[in-house]
Amino acid sequence: MSIFADLHVHTTNSDGSMELSEIPAVARSSGVSVVAITDHDRLHPDLPTPVTVMEGVTVVHGIELRVEAPDGQHVDLLGYGVYPTPELVDELERLQANRVERGQAIIDCVEDRLDIDLDLESREGLGRPHVARAIDAHPDTEHDFDSAFGELIGTNEPCYVAREIPSFERGVELLSASSGLVGLAHPFRYSDPESALALTSELDAVERYYPYGREVDSRPVEQAIADHNLIPTGGSDAHEDVLGEAGLSKAEYRHFRSAVTL
Numbered sequence: 212m213s214i215f216a217d218l219h220v221h222t223t224n225s226d227g228s229m230e231l232s233e234i235p236a237v238a239r240s241s242g243v244s245v246v247a248i249t250d251h252d253r254l255h256p257d258l259p260t261p262v263t264v265m266e267g268v269t270v271v272h273g274i275e276l277r278v279e280a281p282d283g284q285h286v287d288l289l290g291y292g293v294y295p296t297p298e299l300v301d302e303l304e305r306l307q308a309n310r311v312e313r314g315q316a317i318i319d320c321v322e323d324r325l326d327i328d329l330d331l332e333s334r335e336g337l338g339r340p341h342v343a344r345a346i347d348a349h350p351d352t353e354h355d356f357d358s359a360f361g362e363l364i365g366t367n368e369p370c371y372v373a374r375e376i377p378s379f380e381r382g383v384e385l386l387s388a389s390s391g392l393v394g395l396a397h398p399f400r401y402s403d404p405e406s407a408l409a410l411t412s413e414l415d416a417v418e419r420y421y422p423y424g425r426e427v428d429s430r431p432v433e434q435a436i437a438d439h440n441l442i443p444t445g446g447s448d449a450h451e452d453v454l455g456e457a458g459l460s461k462a463e464y465r466h467f468r469s470a471v472t473l
Contacts, residue, residue: 214455216245216464218271219289219396219418219446225250226338227450231257235266241455245464247271247291247446252306253336254295261292261391261473271471275396278382286407288382289418289444292391292471299389302377307335309375317342320370321363327351339364340450383413391471392416394444398435399427408435415470420445420457442470 220234221227229237231248238246246268248255258272273291280286293299314333321342322329329345343359346352354363363370377385386393394416400423401407408431411417419432420443436443444467447456459467 213460214241214243214458215461216247216269216467217241217243217446217449217454217456217458218245218247218273218291218444218467219249219275219421219457220246220449220454221250221275222248222255223336224248224255225253225336226340229449229452231255231265233452234270235268237452238268238454239266241453243268243455243458244461245269245271246454247273247289249273249275249289249446250336251275251338252277252303252310254293254300254303261294261471274386274390276382276386277376278379279376280379280406280410282403282406284401284403284406285376286379286401286410287396288379288386288414289394289396289416290386290390290392291394291416291444291467292473293386294389296385296389299385302381302385306375306377310337311335313372313374314338314342316372317364317370320372321346324363324370325352325354379410379413391473392442392444392467394418394442397421397423397448398432399423404431408432411435411441412439414439414441416442416444416467418445419443420459422447422456442467 222231272293276288311333314337331345343356346354346359347356392415396418398404398407445458
């Protein structure tokens with residue numbers, strides 16, 4: 212399928228490697244006409260409107276917000292066509308303050324454990340991929356990006372530090388009031404996909420297309436779409452300078468766009 216819209220893309224505003232200004236050229240080189248910027252727990256300061264056009268590429272202002280489901284599982288919500296309501300801004304500022312504290316705690320742990328200086332300071336938007344890249348680039352460690360997660364900073368590893376996240380109900384409340392469409396991200400990345408998909412009864416959409424790197428049975432997602440009249444979304448979850456690994460066709464994007472209330 213030709214990818215017309217990649218609706219899951221990260222920039223340097225969170226843990227991506229691309230500046231917002233680079234997105235149009237990368238999109239055109241990938242044959243992508245629409246991009247949704249969905250930085251983690253942050254709105255992009257240079258996207259003042261829910262949808263804009265940059266150098267001929269349509270850019271949807273979005274967000275990826277991690278929340279805690281009623282069963283304790285952590286899942287990610289995607290808000291599309293975001294407008295910065297005061298309530299959402301206040302919550303994101305609180306989450307970013309916690310992220311800064313958490314990021315510094317992870318950095319300090321890695322430096323102490325490996326006896327190195329990562330030359331990295333925590334900041335708003337910093338995530339574990341930034342730390343993993345710094346570990347990978349350091350000349351005095353044998354860890355690469357993957358082993359940094361697998362042995363140091365991944366969940367349950369020695370330098371992992373949990374962070375504060377809102378409840379599912381609070382996340383849905385905030386995004387529903389500030390976004391044109393709210394969906395569940397990458398349902399098969401969770402430990403309990405069935406439980407995660409059950410949450411879509413409270414949502415508008417679900418990420419139908421996603422590059423999991425393995426075969427997945429899409430029938431549960433298709434069933435959720437049918438049961439709850441959901442809008443299918445899709446994206447590559449791009450953190451590097453490659454777009455279009457997954458997303459929507461032109462016809463599917465038109466369906467998505469018609470459902471986004473702005």
